[in-house]
Structure formats: C-alpha cells, structure tokens
Amino acid sequence: MADRKPGVYVCKGCGIGEAVDCGALESLASGDLKVPVSRQHEFLCSEDGVATIEKDIADGTVNQPVIAACSQRVMADRFEFDGATTVRANLREWVAWARPAGEEDTQMAAADQIRMGVAQASRMAPPEVRIEEGLSTRIMVVGGGSTGLNAALEASAAGHEVLLVEKTRDLGGWSAKWSKRMPHRPPYRDPQDNDVAALIDRVQGDKAIVVQTETTVAETSGMPGKFEVSLVNGAAATKETVGAIVVATGWRPYDATKLGHLGYGASPDVVTGIELEGMLANGGVKRKSDGAAPNNIAFVLCAGSRDPDHLPYCSSVCCGASIKQALQIRAANPDAMVYIIFQELRTPGTAEEFYRQAQEEGIVFMKGKVNSVGSDLTVTVDDALLGQEVPMAGLDMVVLATGMVPNATDPDKTASENGAEQLANDINPVAPIARAGDAEAENAAWSAATPEGGSILNLQYRQGPHLPMLADGFADSHFICFPYETRRTGIYTCGPVRRPMDIAESAEDAAGAVLKAIQAIRGAQAGMAVHPRVGDLSFPKFGLDICTRCRRCTVECPFGAIDEDEDGWPVLSASRCRRCGTCMGACPVRTISFDNYNVQMVSDMIGAVEIPDEFSEKYRILILACENDAAPALDMAGINRHTLNAEVRVIPVRCLGSVSMLWISDAFQRGYDGAMLMGCRSGDDYQCHFIKGSLIGQERMKNIGETLQSLMLEDGRARAVEVSIADSAKVGKVIDEFVEEIRGYGMNPFKGF
Amino acid sequence: MTLAPPEQAARKYDLNFARWVRDNVNGGEKMSMCMQCGMCSGSCPIGTEMDHGPRKLFMMIRAGMKDEVFNSSTIWNCTSCYNCTVRCPRGIPVTYIIQDLAAKSVELGYVKKVQNARFAKAFWWSARTFGRTDERLMTAKYYWSGGLVDFVKRSLGNLTIALSMVRTKRMHIGAPHKIKDVKGLRAILAKAAEIDVRESKGGAS
Numbered sequence: 001m002a003d004r005k006p007g008v009y010v011c012k013g014c015g016i017g018e019a020v021d022c023g024a025l026e027s028l029a030s031g032d033l034k035v036p037v038s039r040q041h042e043f044l045c046s047e048d049g050v051a052t053i054e055k056d057i058a059d060g061t062v063n064q065p066v067i068a069a070c071s072q073r074v075m076a077d078r079f080e081f082d083g084a085t086t087v088r089a090n091l092r093e094w095v096a097w098a099r100p101a102g103e104e105d106t107q108m109a110a111a112d113q114i115r116m117g118v119a120q121a122s123r124m125a126p127p128e129v130r131i132e133e134g135l136s137t138r139i140m141v142v143g144g145g146s147t148g149l150n151a152a153l154e155a156s157a158a159g160h161e162v163l164l165v166e167k168t169r170d171l172g173g174w175s176a177k178w179s180k181r182m183p184h185r186p187p188y189r190d191p192q193d194n195d196v197a198a199l200i201d202r203v204q205g206d207k208a209i210v211v212q213t214e215t216t217v218a219e220t221s222g223m224p225g226k227f228e229v230s231l232v233n234g235a236a237a238t239k240e241t242v243g244a245i246v247v248a249t250g251w252r253p254y255d256a257t258k259l260g261h262l263g264y265g266a267s268p269d270v271v272t273g274i275e276l277e278g279m280l281a282n283g284g285v286k287r288k289s290d291g292a293a294p295n296n297i298a299f300v301l302c303a304g305s306r307d308p309d310h311l312p313y314c315s316s317v318c319c320g321a322s323i324k325q326a327l328q329i330r331a332a333n334p335d336a337m338v339y340i341i342f343q344e345l346r347t348p349g350t351a352e353e354f355y356r357q358a359q360e361e362g363i364v365f366m367k368g369k370v371n372s373v374g375s376d377l378t379v380t381v382d383d384a385l386l387g388q389e390v391p392m393a394g395l396d397m398v399v400l401a402t403g404m405v406p407n408a409t410d411p412d413k414t415a416s417e418n419g420a421e422q423l424a425n426d427i428n429p430v431a432p433i434a435r436a437g438d439a440e441a442e443n444a445a446w447s448a449a450t451p452e453g454g455s456i457l458n459l460q461y462r463q464g465p466h467l468p469m470l471a472d473g474f475a476d477s478h479f480i481c482f483p484y485e486t487r488r489t490g491i492y493t494c495g496p497v498r499r500p501m502d503i504a505e506s507a508e509d510a511a512g513a514v515l516k517a518i519q520a521i522r523g524a525q526a527g528m529a530v531h532p533r534v535g536d537l538s539f540p541k542f543g544l545d546i547c548t549r550c551r552r553c554t555v556e557c558p559f560g561a562i563d564e565d566e567d568g569w570p571v572l573s574a575s576r577c578r579r580c581g582t583c584m585g586a587c588p589v590r591t592i593s594f595d596n597y598n599v600q601m602v603s604d605m606i607g608a609v610e611i612p613d614e615f616s617e618k619y620r621i622l623i624l625a626c627e628n629d630a631a632p633a634l635d636m637a638g639i640n641r642h643t644l645n646a647e648v649r650v651i652p653v654r655c656l657g658s659v660s661m662l663w664i665s666d667a668f669q670r671g672y673d674g675a676m677l678m679g680c681r682s683g684d685d686y687q688c689h690f691i692k693g694s695l696i697g698q699e700r701m702k703n704i705g706e707t708l709q710s711l712m713l714e715d716g717r718a719r720a721v722e723v724s725i726a727d728s729a730k731v732g733k734v735i736d737e738f739v740e741e742i743r744g745y746g747m748n749p750f751k752g753f
Numbered sequence: 754m755t756l757a758p759p760e761q762a763a764r765k766y767d768l769n770f771a772r773w774v775r776d777n778v779n780g781g782e783k784m785s786m787c788m789q790c791g792m793c794s795g796s797c798p799i800g801t802e803m804d805h806g807p808r809k810l811f812m813m814i815r816a817g818m819k820d821e822v823f824n825s826s827t828i829w830n831c832t833s834c835y836n837c838t839v840r841c842p843r844g845i846p847v848t849y850i851i852q853d854l855a856a857k858s859v860e861l862g863y864v865k866k867v868q869n870a871r872f873a874k875a876f877w878w879s880a881r882t883f884g885r886t887d888e889r890l891m892t893a894k895y896y897w898s899g900g901l902v903d904f905v906k907r908s909l910g911n912l913t914i915a916l917s918m919v920r921t922k923r924m925h926i927g928a929p930h931k932i933k934d935v936k937g938l939r940a941i942l943a944k945a946a947e948i949d950v951r952e953s954k955g956g957a958s
Contacts, residue, residue: 337769337771337772356786359788360786361785362785364815365785366815385812390817392768395768
C-alpha cells in the first residue's frame with residue numbers, strides 16, 4: 001500500500017478507562033509511534049465512536065484504523081470500514097479484564113498492544129482480489145442413492161443446475177432394494193413403506209437435474225467454481241465443468257465371509273441382514289436349505305462390528321434395521337419367535353418408540369455377546385445379564401446384522417498408482433507428519449488398512465487422487481465441527497460415506513452438504529475463502545524469484561491447494577485455499593506471504609514490544625496463539641476475569657502451521673526470555689481447523705531446540721502447548737507455570753544487545 | 754454371586770419357554786417389555802432370601818431356563834408386597850407373573866423339590882380342611898412331604914419346641930379345631946377358583 005495513513009483509536013469503555021491511562025496511550029501513539037491521528041473515545045463502538053472513525057476515513061486522513069478496544073473476535077462488523085484496513089489491538093480481554101487496574105505492568109501491556117497494532121498496520125495492505133474466469137454454478141452429485149437423490153433435489157430447489165452421476169443402471173442405490181424402511185414419522189411405531197421410488201420420480205421430473213447412469217468419474221481437476229470432470233459412460237467420454245462436487249457414494253455391507261465364527265458359510269440358514277432384506281422384498285422369508293418358513297429366528301447384532309478384528313466402529317443403523325426386519329417377520333408369521341441378541345441396543349431418539357413396539361410385539365431381546373454360531377444353528381450367547389453362557393438350540397434361521405463400509409473408494413476400480421501412502425497417512429490419526437519433521441510414530445500399535453479399490457473422483461492434485469479420510473476410512477475432515485467438509489475445498493461428502501446413517505439422516509445430511517457446496521461456489525465467485533476464514537480475500541503469494549522449489553508448501557498444504565508445474569514451481573489454485581498460512585510457515589526462504597498476514601508483519605509485531613532491561617526484573621514471554629482455539633480461550637479467560645500473567649505478550653496467528661521459525665529466533669535475539677506456541681488439540685480427536693496445524697507447529701518446535709542451543713540458550717525456553725477453547729480457567733495456569741520455568745533459567749542474556 | 758451349581762453342564766435350555774410364559778402365565782404377555790433395569794430386584798424387601806431376583810428370573814425365562822425358573826425359591830418367597838409392580842417403569846405386573854409361575858410349577862409337578870412349595874401345600878391343606886391352621890397336623894404333613902427320613906429328623910429336632918408350645922397352650926393335642934362352617938368356606942374357595950379360571954389364563958389352584 002503506497003500511502004499508509006494509520007490512526008489509533010483508544011476506547012475507554014468496558015473498564016479499559018479505569019484500568020489503564022488512556023491519555024498516556026494516546027500520546028504514545030502520537031509521540032513515540034508518530035501516528036498522525038490518535039484519539040480516545042468513551043465508547044468506540046457507539047454510533048458516535050464509529051462516526052468519528054468514519055469521518056477520519058472520509059476525510060482521507062486515515063486508511064488504517066488501529067482499534068485499541070476489545071478482542072478481534074467481537075464487533076468485527078462494527079469496525080469494518082470501506083476503503084480501510086482495520087487492525088485490532090486487544091485492550092479489553094487481554095489487558096483491562098485480565099490484569100489489575102492502575103498498575104505499571106498493566107499500563108506496559110496496554111502500551112505494547114498499541115505498539116503491536118501500529119506495527120501490524122505498517123505491514124498490512126488491503127487484499128488484492130483474485131477471481132477466476134469461467135466459473136460454473138452447477139453442482140455435481142456423485143452417487144444416485146437415497147442421499148444423492150436428496151442432494152440433487154436440494155441443490156435444484158436452491159436454484160442450481162445439477163449433474164447427477166450414478167455408476168449403476170438404476171437410481172435408488174441400496175434403499176431401492178428395501179421392502180420397508182424404519183419409521184421416520186409419528187408415531188414412529190411401525191415399519192413404513194419405502195418411498196424412494198417417489199424420490200426417483202421427482203428427480204427424473206426435475207428439469208434442472210441431468211441424470212447420467214452407468215457413468216463414473218475418470219478424472220477431476222480444477223478448483224471450486226470450475227472443476228473439470230471427465231465422465232465415462234461405457235466407451236463414451238465427456239468433459240463437464242462444475243462449480244462444486246457432492247460425494248454421496250454411500251456404503252457397502254461388510255464382507256460376511258469373514259465372519260466364519262458366526263456360522264456364515266457353515267450353514268445356508270445363517271444369512272446377513274441384506275440377504276434377509278432381499279427375501280422380505282421378494283416373496284417372504286424362507287430357509288435357504290429347505291424353503292420352509294422359519295419359526296425360530298435369532299438376530300445377531302454387531303456381527304463384525306465394534307470388533308477390533310473387523311469393523312471397529314458402530315454402524316448405528318443395524319439395531320433399527322434388525323428391529324424392522326423382526327417386526328416384518330412377525331407380521332407375516334405371528335407364530336414366529338424372534339430373538340434379538342444385542343450387546344448394546346442403540347435406538348436413539350424416536351427409534352426408542354420402535355424398540356418398544358418390538359417389545360410389545362413379543363420380540364425377545366437378549367443382552368450378550370455371541371461367541372459362536374454352530375453349523376446346526378446353535379447360537380452360544382455369553383449372556384451379560386445372567387452372567388453365564390447360554391446355548392440357544394433349535395433355531396431355524398440366524399441373521400447376522402453386518403455393518404456398513406464407507407464407499408470412500410470405489411472397490412470396482414483398480415487401485416490408483418499413486419496416493420496410497422498419503423491415504424494411509426490420512427486414515428491414521430497419529431501418523432507422523434513426515435512432511436514437517438521426522439518424528440517417530442507415537443502409537444505404533446495403530447494399523448490402518450488402506451481401503452481397497454481406486455479413487456472415486458481421481459483428483460489430479462499434487463497430493464494424490466483420493467479424498468483424505470478420517471479414521472476407519474470415512475471421507476470427512478472434521479467430524480464434530482465441520483461436517484460434510486472434506487480436505488479438498490469445494491468437495492463435500494454426505495450420507496454413509498461420511499459416517500454410518502439411515503435414510504432419514506442421509507436426507508438431512510444431503511441438504512447440509514449442498515449448502516456447503518453452494519457456499520463454495522459463491523465464495524469462488526467473490527474470490528473469498530470458505531470456512532473457517534469465511535470472507536477472507538487474501539491468498540498466498542509466492543515470490544518465485546527466491547523460491548528454491550523445495551516443495552514443502554505443496555506437500556504440507558492441508559487442502560491440496562498448491563500443485564507443481566512441470567518444472568516444480570508452486571502453482572496455487574486460489575479457490576481451493578483456506579488461508580491458513582501453513583505454506584507460509586513451511587517456506588524455508590520465507591517467500592510466501594499474504595497481503596494481510598506475512599512473516600515480516602508478525603516479525604515487526606514481535607519487535608515492537610518494549611523489552612525492559614535486565615535490571616528491571618521484568619521478563620517478557622512471547623505467546624503465538626492460534627486464533628481459533630488458543631486466542632478465544634485467552635479471551636474467555638479475560639471475560640471470566642482470570643488473571644493473565646503480566647509478563648506475557650500474545651500475538652494471534654492464523655494457525656500454528658503458519659508459524660515461521662524465524663519468529664521464534666527473532667524473539668530470542670530481541671531479548672524475549674521465552675516463547676510459547678499455543679495451539680489446539682492434536683491427535684485422533686484433533687480440533688485444528690486446518691487439520692494438523694498444531695502437530696506441524698510442535699514438529700517444527702522440536703527443531704528449534706538446535707537453534708536455541710546455537711544461541712547458547714536452554715531449549716526449554718521454547719515450547720508448544722495444546723489448549724482447547726474450553727480451557728479458559730486452565731490457560732492462565734499453563735502460562736504461569738511456563739513463566740516460572742523461565743524464571744528458573746533466568747533472563748535471556750541477549751537482552752540489550 | 755454364588756458359585757455355579759455342579760449341574761451347570763446338564764442344564765436344559767428350552768427356546769420355547771419364553772413363548773410359553775407369554776401365552777400361559779398371567780401377565781406373561783407384558784414380560785417382553787422388560788428392559789432389565791433391575792428396579793424390581795432393587796425394590797424387593799426379601800430379595801436376599803431369593804435364589805434369583807425378579808430381574809434375573811425374567812432373563813432366565815428369556816434364555817429358556819425352564820427347570821431353574823420353576824425350581825427357584827424366588828417364586829415361593831415372594832410376599833406379594835407389590836413394590837416391584839408399583840415401581841416397574843415398563844408397567845409389568847411382576848407380582849402376578851411370579852405368583853402364577855408358582856401356581857404353574859405346582860401344576861407341572863416341580864413342587865416336590867421345593868421346600869417352600871411343600872410348606873404352602875401343607876398350609877393350604879390345613880386351611881381347606883379345617884378352615885384354620887392346625888399347627889400340629891400341618892407341620893406333620895409338611896415334614897412328611899419331604900419323605901420318611903426328613904419327617905423323623907425334623908420331628909425329633911423340633912420336639913422340645915413342640916412340647917413347650919403344648920405346655921403354653923400354643924399347640925393343641927386331640928381332635929383338630931375347626932371353624933363353624935367349613936363347608937361354607939370351601940364353597941367360597943371353590944367360587945374363587947372358578948372366577949380365577951374364568952378370568953386368568955389357566956388360573957391358580
């Protein structure tokens with residue numbers, strides 16, 4: 001930005017005025033910091049306060065207001081001005097509310113917030129907007145089962161054209177094969193008619209939806225707003241451009257031939273729930289051995305589920321589906337005696353009514369683990385409620401309720417030549433990040449089997465053809481906070497490919513994923529980032545003049561946004577980028593920057609803090625806090641009036657992945673006594689908005705030890721910690737302990753040099 | 754939990770038993786509603802005096818452990834306080850089921866093995882015959898139901914008590930006392946049995 005006109009606005013409201021001397025802050029800005037416009041206001045967020053700032057901007061005297069008031073997490077829209085870049089200096093949560101009023105240390109902290117804000121402004125520019133050409137608003141839905149049909153209808157209803165791609169000849173998927181479905185309408189008591197045929201009719205009657213059956217995706221390239229997909233229908237190949245992709249490829253049943261211990265294969269009358277469903281839909285339940293209608297039937301739930309040797313997870317629908325089948329059997333043959341043997345019966349929500357109905361119908365529920373099923377159909381149950389083994393003899397049929405395997409890959413395709421390694425690394429939540437460091441696997445016992453088959457979308461990305469997966473092979477990126485999102489921006493999953501779910505849940509899931517897809521399309525149209533930095537217009541810029549083509553940015557990008565050209569130069573697909581800055585932190589020559597976030601900016605902020613000399617007994621500790629978890633936890637600590645250590649200075653960063661190790665060595669050279677990276681939880685229950693930022697930060701911090709030793713400093717002075725957003729009561733103690741430890745080492749000997 | 758009895762290996766499991774209870778026992782049709790919460794067993798004031806609490810008894814019925822159910826002391830030690838029935842969150846008439854299981858065990862001839870059942874039979878014999886309990890004859894009949902050896906052993910063992918009872922006129926020697934209208938009482942009982950048969954499935958005797 002050619003012409004920088006910063007202006008400092010100190011707010012005295014919310015207790016700031018009582019805690020610190022705002023006049024002194026104002027004169028600090030106008031004096032030492034040489035900021036041309038410097039004002040204080042009783043309540044900056046009031047109409048009058050905002051009008052003051054607007055007037056200065058309109059007059060052309062200010063284009064970089066530094067709002068020294070509350071946290072950047074609040075009042076963001078209030079302090080957003082056209083034609084100006086706003087910087088926030090947090091005087092409220094981190095100073096006035098977190099430190100004793102009127103003390104020297106509190107005033108010093110406030111002054112440092114102003115200094116950092118002014119330094120930040122000096123390195124910020126309004127982001128240059130980059131919008132791609134030739135954008136499409138069409139949504140491609142992959143998979144024509146119940147989930148995909150719902151997704152197509154939702155997208156069409158929202159005004160988007162839809163391309164629905166289905167691998168098989170018919171729409172409907174598994175759900176078209178069911179005779180009835182679990183109740184999803186009051187009174188939630190009886191199996192309901194399967195209404196998927198009506199759903200198919202609606203899709204086929206919708207002019208905005210183009211259905212392509214017997215078609216698969218051969219290749220996908222491009223980015224949100226303009227994905228280029230190659231579709232193959234037999235020998236015919238077509239190319240299409242779509243704005244976003246919804247993957248609804250569903251599930252397949254677990255291979256029952258692996259369940260020999262439950263009698264599958266030993267007797268023809270041990271069948272899976274899927275086989276039973278086929279019988280119910282086609283003329284009733286008959287024994288395969290003699291064609292007779294069975295009178296004594298046992299359902300074995302969790303057959304191969306929640307079992308470390310088979311599927312380790314719960315498929316959530318087998319309990320309800322078995323109850324449904326049991327009720328159907330009783331309805332057809334009131335003399336039939338049906339036993340359901342369960343370990344834990346999972347009938348959430350209204351399914352509890354369904355369970356009760358089955359009990360009233362006289363279906364007998366037994367709690368216990370089935371140890372074996374003999375070839376004579378004797379089911380041996382370890383009855384948990386009797387505490388003994390019960391052999392159930394005289395059954396006519398045994399039904400194994402097998403679980404769902406996600407179709408995150410296409411088992412009919414041949415495995416891709418590349419990407420298997422990345423996929424295995426994705427599935428394993430504790431996988432070492434080979435890209436960031438060289439740490440050993442923390443949990444060697446974990447063994448992740450790479451899913452069979454080839455990639456569904458066959459992405460032409462630097463990071464391989466697959467959609468990254470969470471544990472157990474489900475294609476999702478952040479189960480709790482960001483459902484539907486995958487780690488490939490603009491591609492969303494819904495239905496059982498994301499987690500096991502029933503038809504009703506899938507329909508809701510489809511709507512959610514379609515809304516996300518629409519967001520991605522709109523974001524691409526405006527050049528804005530999607531979740532979590534919604535609306536951010538900046539994007540990473542590469543200074544190719546000093547780029548060494550080391551490829552760390554292309555490898556470490558959590559979202560596959562950066563590819564390489566033939567010569568190995570990084571190429572950004574801007575609308576894939578989520579602006580976390582992991583590339584910036586990875587770049588060894590620091591040539592990646594954002595207009596509003598860059599290495600030099602944070603470096604200057606670190607340098608702006610006034611370091612007291614070695615005789616003052618005042619330490620200075622730098623905290624780089626992740627803006628999604630650690631910074632809010634610190635905000636919450638302030639709101640709850642927990643005391644924040646007087647000697648720390650906090651700088652929010654986009655992600656620990658974006659932290660350049662230069663900042664740490666800078667801090668020590670400038671006389672800080674310690675440095676802490678404060679990020680979110682890592683591991684298999686990670687909370688990182690950018691997948692592995694916290695882990696990457698930790699990995700890089702392990703390497704900083706050598707740098708510290710070369711400066712003759714203790715490596716304990718630099719540390720990475722994990723906090724969750726709910727740790728507001730704890731976060732202050734974590735900091736205090738670290739400060740105590742630093743005091744043990746004594747002052748940084750570089751002070752004053 | 755006590756040790757499993759040695760006859761564990763020879764236990765019989767009858768898959769149709771749960772169905773039989775549902776169709777034949779008073780209240781049995783509600784039994785499938787049981788969710789094994791254990792409220793009944795926890796509420797039972799004499800649960801400690803039973804082989805199995807009501808919860809476990811129900812689970813044994815589901816598992817088809819017919820002989821063990823009918824031989825258990827649970828069905829005979831129930832005092833019909835109705836705590837379980839009142840508290841059952843699934844509305845199962847636990848007391849009815851237990852009472853009728855006792856009646857069914859008599860019908861099916863399990864009684865010989867169960868002390869409480871033999872005692873109940875002796876009690877009823879006395880009540881029906883004399884309109885009241887005759888301590889001497891009822892006790893003698895009860896002891897005799899266990900066989901000659903049991904009779905001699907227990908009669909001699911309690912002789913001192915019996916003699917003191919005679920001395921303090923708590924036990925009567927000679928012809929048994931009867932109530933005035935034994936015939937009338939029997940008519941009442943017959944009518945009750947008739948109503949029972951009419952209103953329940955099977956009925957208690």
